Amino acid sequence: MIDRTRLAELLDRERDLFRRRNPRSAAAYEQAREHLFGGVPMTWMNKTAAGFPLYLAEARGARVTDVDGHEYVDLCLGDTGAMAGHSPEPTVRAVSEQFGGRGGATVMMPTEDAAWVGAELARRFGLPYWSFSLTATDANRWAIRLARAITGRPKILVYSYCYHGSVDEVLLVVDQDGEQVSREGNVGAPVDPRVTTRVVEFNDLEALERELAHGDVAVVLMEPALTNIGIVLPEPGYLRGVRELTRAYGTLLINDETHTFSAGPGGCTQAWDLDPDIVTIGKAIGGGIPTGAYGLSAEVAAKVEAMPGLDLVDVGGVGGTLAGNALSVAAMRATLEQVLTDEAFAGMIELAIRFTRGVQAVIDEHRLPWSVTQLGARSEYRFASPAPRNGGESNAVADADLDDYLHAYLANRGVLLTPFHNMALMCPATTAADVDRHHEVFAEAVRDLVG
Structure with missing residues (x-):
C-alpha cells in the first residue's frame, strides 16, 4: 500500500x-x-x-x-x-544532597539507603535479596555467572532478537532457515556464540523444550515481552510454560525487566504474577543516574552462599568499584520512593x-x-x-x-x-x-x- x-x-x-x-x-x-x-x-x-x-x-x-x-x-x-522524566525534582534533590551536601559518591562504604532500595525492590518484584551494578548489562553478566556457578552448566538460552545490553552470549539469533547463527553486526565476538548459548524464537514452547533437553543450559535469560525488536507480547500460557519447562529441566530463569518495567511498578513479574529465580533491571530505577540491580530468590541466594570457593569480593567476575555507590543508591531511593510510584x-x-x-x-x-x-x-x-x-x-x-x-x-x-x-x-x-x-x-x- x-x-x-x-x-x-x-x-x-x-x-x-x-x-x-x-x-x-x-x-x-x-x-x-x-x-x-x-x-x-x-x-x-x-x-x-x-x-x-x-x-x-x-x-x-x-x-x-x-x-x-x-x-x-x-x-x-x-x-x-x-x-521517571528528565531530572525529576526528588531525584535531583537526593543526588545534590548526597554529592554536594553530605558529600561522597564512591567511598567503598554502604549507605542506609541501599537497604531501603533492596526492600522496595523485593516488595515490587517478589525476590528477597538484591545487589547493585551500574548498568543492566552488568546485572545480566553477573546473574549469568552466578547461574553457571550454582548449576555447573556452561550454556545459557536466549530468544532470537532479544535485548539484554552488550552481553556477549546473547548475540545469537535464529535465521530464516531455522539455524542458530551469530547476530549480524556482532563486533569482535570472543568466541562463536553457539559455543556459549542456545537460542529459540519467542512464543515457541516446543523449541524451548528441544533446546533445554540437551541438559547443558544453566539459565534462560528472557524479557517477559520482547521490546527492542518492537514489542512482542507473550501468547496466553506461554510464560507459565517457560517456568514449567525450566523447572523440569533444572534450569534457572532470569526475567530481564529493564525495558518491561513499563508494565507496572514491579514490571511484568508483578503485573503477570511471574515467579523467576532472578530479576535484572537498570536504567529507569535511578531516575537518570547510572544504575542497575539484580534480585535473587531465597533458594538461589542460599546456593550461592553455600559455595565458599566463589570470590564475590575482589576478582571473581562479579562486581565493580562503582557498583552500589552512594550517589546511585540515593538516586534509586528517591526515584522509587517519590517518582515512579x-x-x-x-x-x-x-x-x-x-x-x-x-x-x-x-x-x-x-x-x-x-x-x-x-x-x-x-x-x-x-x-x-x-x-x-x-x-x-x-x-x-x-x-x-x-x-x-x-x-x-x-x-x-x-x-x-x-x-x-x-x-x-x-x-x-x-x-x-x-x-x-x-x-x-x-x-x-x-x-x-x-x-
Missing part, C-alpha cells in the same frame, strides 16, 4: 527540512568528528533519521530543547533511562492507552496493514498486521525508510520517538496534550504518505 517513490521523495523533503532547521546541531556534529569516534560520545547516537543527531541544550520532565532552540515532546525518554504508573499507563487508541484510529482510518502494541506505559507501532509473534517475524517486517520518514517528520514538528524503533514511553510528567500532539503530527505524516 506504500508508494515507495512517494516515500523516497517525502523522506528527502523531511531530511532537507531537518538540516535547515538544525544548523547548530549540524555544526556541533562536524566539530565533534575531529576527536570523537564516529563523531558522537557513543556510536549508537549515530542512529538518526536525518544524517546527524540533535544536540541537547536542556531537558526537564517530558520536554527536551536542542541547541537550535527547538522544544520537543519527548516520548523517547532515553529509551527507558528517563522513564504505584500511583504514577497508573497515570502513565492510562496515557499509554490513550496513545495506543489514537494510533490505532489513524491506522484504521487509512486501512493500513500496521499494528500498535502496548506494554503498560510503553506503546509501539509496527508495519505489520497482525502484530509479529516472535523476534524473527518482527525483524522481517522492519522498514528503515518508513521508520526514518516518520521519525524525521515527527522531529521536524516537535515530537521525539526512540530512534531505534517507533516506541513511545510515558513518564509522570507526560500529559494528554503531549499524546494528542503526537497523534496530530502522526496523522499528518500518514496523510502525506498515503493521500
Whole structure:
C-alpha cells in the first residue's frame, strides 16, 4: 500500500527540512568528528533519521530543547533511562544532597539507603535479596555467572532478537532457515556464540523444550515481552510454560525487566504474577543516574552462599568499584520512593492507552496493514498486521525508510520517538496534550504518505 517513490521523495523533503532547521546541531556534529569516534560520545547516537543527531541544550520532565532552540515532546525518554522524566525534582534533590551536601559518591562504604532500595525492590518484584551494578548489562553478566556457578552448566538460552545490553552470549539469533547463527553486526565476538548459548524464537514452547533437553543450559535469560525488536507480547500460557519447562529441566530463569518495567511498578513479574529465580533491571530505577540491580530468590541466594570457593569480593567476575555507590543508591531511593510510584504508573499507563487508541484510529482510518502494541506505559507501532509473534517475524517486517520518514517528520514538528524503533514511553510528567500532539503530527505524516 506504500508508494515507495512517494516515500523516497517525502523522506528527502523531511531530511532537507531537518538540516535547515538544525544548523547548530549540524555544526556541533562536524566539530565533534575531529576527536570523537564516529563523531558522537557513543556510536549508537549515530542512529538518526536525518544524517546527524540533535544536540541537547536542556531537558526537564517530558520536554527536551536542542541547541537550535527547538522544544520537543519527548516520548523517547532515553529509551527507558528517563522513564521517571528528565531530572525529576526528588531525584535531583537526593543526588545534590548526597554529592554536594553530605558529600561522597564512591567511598567503598554502604549507605542506609541501599537497604531501603533492596526492600522496595523485593516488595515490587517478589525476590528477597538484591545487589547493585551500574548498568543492566552488568546485572545480566553477573546473574549469568552466578547461574553457571550454582548449576555447573556452561550454556545459557536466549530468544532470537532479544535485548539484554552488550552481553556477549546473547548475540545469537535464529535465521530464516531455522539455524542458530551469530547476530549480524556482532563486533569482535570472543568466541562463536553457539559455543556459549542456545537460542529459540519467542512464543515457541516446543523449541524451548528441544533446546533445554540437551541438559547443558544453566539459565534462560528472557524479557517477559520482547521490546527492542518492537514489542512482542507473550501468547496466553506461554510464560507459565517457560517456568514449567525450566523447572523440569533444572534450569534457572532470569526475567530481564529493564525495558518491561513499563508494565507496572514491579514490571511484568508483578503485573503477570511471574515467579523467576532472578530479576535484572537498570536504567529507569535511578531516575537518570547510572544504575542497575539484580534480585535473587531465597533458594538461589542460599546456593550461592553455600559455595565458599566463589570470590564475590575482589576478582571473581562479579562486581565493580562503582557498583552500589552512594550517589546511585540515593538516586534509586528517591526515584522509587517519590517518582515512579504505584500511583504514577497508573497515570502513565492510562496515557499509554490513550496513545495506543489514537494510533490505532489513524491506522484504521487509512486501512493500513500496521499494528500498535502496548506494554503498560510503553506503546509501539509496527508495519505489520497482525502484530509479529516472535523476534524473527518482527525483524522481517522492519522498514528503515518508513521508520526514518516518520521519525524525521515527527522531529521536524516537535515530537521525539526512540530512534531505534517507533516506541513511545510515558513518564509522570507526560500529559494528554503531549499524546494528542503526537497523534496530530502522526496523522499528518500518514496523510502525506498515503493521500
